[in-house]
Amino acid sequence: MPRFRPFRVFLFLLLYGWVSLLWAQSDAAPEPLTAQEKDQATAARAINLLSFVAVDYPEAVVDSATRDARLYRQLQENVQVAAALLQQLPDKPGRAQLANSLQELDAIIEQMREPELVRRRANAAADRIAALYQVPRSPAEMLPPPEEAEGLYRERCSRCHGIAGRAPQPERRLDDPNRMGNFSLYDFYNALEPTREDAHGQAIDGDLSSRQRWALAVLVAGFSAPQVAPSAKLAEQFPALVGPPGAAIVRPAEIPEEAGNALRWWRAHPQQTRHLQHPLARAAGLLYLAQNAYRGGDNASAYHQLMLAMREGFAPARAELMARNPALVTQLDQQWQELRQSILDQAPANEVIEKFQRLQANVVRGREQLQPTSGAGIYGWAALLFLAALGVGLLLWYGLRRPRRG
Numbered sequence: 001m002p003r004f005r006p007f008r009v010f011l012f013l014l015l016y017g018w019v020s021l022l023w024a025q026s027d028a029a030p031e032p033l034t035a036q037e038k039d040q041a042t043a044a045r046a047i048n049l050l051s052f053v054a055v056d057y058p059e060a061v062v063d064s065a066t067r068d069a070r071l072y073r074q075l076q077e078n079v080q081v082a083a084a085l086l087q088q089l090p091d092k093p094g095r096a097q098l099a100n101s102l103q104e105l106d107a108i109i110e111q112m113r114e115p116e117l118v119r120r121r122a123n124a125a126a127d128r129i130a131a132l133y134q135v136p137r138s139p140a141e142m143l144p145p146p147e148e149a150e151g152l153y154r155e156r157c158s159r160c161h162g163i164a165g166r167a168p169q170p171e172r173r174l175d176d177p178n179r180m181g182n183f184s185l186y187d188f189y190n191a192l193e194p195t196r197e198d199a200h201g202q203a204i205d206g207d208l209s210s211r212q213r214w215a216l217a218v219l220v221a222g223f224s225a226p227q228v229a230p231s232a233k234l235a236e237q238f239p240a241l242v243g244p245p246g247a248a249i250v251r252p253a254e255i256p257e258e259a260g261n262a263l264r265w266w267r268a269h270p271q272q273t274r275h276l277q278h279p280l281a282r283a284a285g286l287l288y289l290a291q292n293a294y295r296g297g298d299n300a301s302a303y304h305q306l307m308l309a310m311r312e313g314f315a316p317a318r319a320e321l322m323a324r325n326p327a328l329v330t331q332l333d334q335q336w337q338e339l340r341q342s343i344l345d346q347a348p349a350n351e352v353i354e355k356f357q358r359l360q361a362n363v364v365r366g367r368e369q370l371q372p373t374s375g376a377g378i379y380g381w382a383a384l385l386f387l388a389a390l391g392v393g394l395l396l397w398y399g400l401r402r403p404r405r406g
């Protein structure tokens with residue numbers, strides 16, 4: 001029979017206590033923000049203000065007259081504050097142009113122009129701020145399931161927003177499909193930024209982790225989502241919307257209605273949509289996240305996501321692609337190894353980013369070649385949007401690097 005050893009038990013408890021103390025402390029005292037993180041937080045605040053302009057303007061102005069004068073003034077102020085925040089951010093190629101577009105937005109609100117135009121301009125400005133200051137708008141890992149946030153929502157949110165978003169006050173409802181369709185999942189996440197006091201005080205979101213915020217965003221998205229899952233055929237037509245980053249960044253109201261309705265369901269059911277993603281689409285999404293992490297200076301996550309993209313995305317599709325285009329597979333194998341090596345070797349950043357972009361382009365190409373021809377046109381549309389976004393990112397990145405190298 002084993003002897004009871006009180007000293008060992010004591011040692012174990014001591015060690016356990018010490019480790020949990022360290023753990024608790026690492027939670028309690030977050031590391032100070034780097035300059036880039038501060039800029040990203042400032043940019044995120046401007047994006048949040050602009051997303052409210054896009055969403056709330058139709059309630060403030062109807063037929064070129066104010067319906068709600070207070071809200072109207074609030075939205076004007078939002079644009080002005082966003083413009084002031086932009087001036088606090090470091091100057092970069094593209095900032096002056098952005099400042100101009102905010103001035104134009106201010107002017108069309110002043111003229112009480114039609115909601116559709118204001119929405120488009122406000123969202124476009126928000127997207128450009130995100131690209132210019134590299135605000136990560138997609139989760140670092142896969143989207144968490146909504147169930148993870150149910151307890152939190154009941155404790156902290158339902159007293160204002162109601163059960164399942166059915167608040168008595170219309171401005172607090174989170175279940176109106178028209179209004180909610182103007183928000184991306186990222187916009188929900190961004191409304192819960194712990195360091196800001198604008199929509200929610202410290203007691204509500206001050207201590208939320210990034211994962212908890214994404215889970216809440218997914219849960220909130222479900223309040224206005226259709227009940228019935230979209231057909232699998234739609235997932236083939238709009239693969240860029242099935243998982244992140246597309247599912248986190250795109251606003252349902254901005255895409256064709258059929259795709260928008262599908263997106264409303266997909267973004268609210270990340271678990272059930274994972275199997276719909278073609279492995280190469282998942283690889284492209286993960287590569288995008290890896291690249292974002294790398295740009296943010298987080299090499300460890302970049303490496304982790306790169307390997308995940310290879311294991312969970314490329315490997316399962318390799319045989320299928322080999323039958324279609326063996327040369328492309330050889331090229332992909334090589335590109336993957338090279339990129340992996342240059343991250344490990346800490347190669348110059350612009351070199352690594354270039355490798356990311358080339359690999360990404362080939363993964364998208366591979367995905368296109370495996371696509372059944374029926375959906376190819378629409379898929380091309382989605383891939384084009386995706387590549388355009390990547391291209392803008394690349395240009396901004398080079399714009400950013402060049403002065404430092406010279």
Ligand code: HEC
Pocket residue numbers: 052152153156157158159160161171172173174187188189191192198199200204205216220
């Ligand atoms: C004290 C009341 C209150 C509580 C508690 C609260 N909210 Fe809010 N929330 C608001 C108000 C008011 C707005 C609108 C802010 C605005 O328009 O500027 C808002 C806005 C939002 C939005 C943006 C969408 C929209 O309709 O404007 C989301 C998403 C949201 N809240 C989610 C949550 C979640 C999730 C929680 C719990 C963690 C929560 N809220 C807790 C009052 C509250």
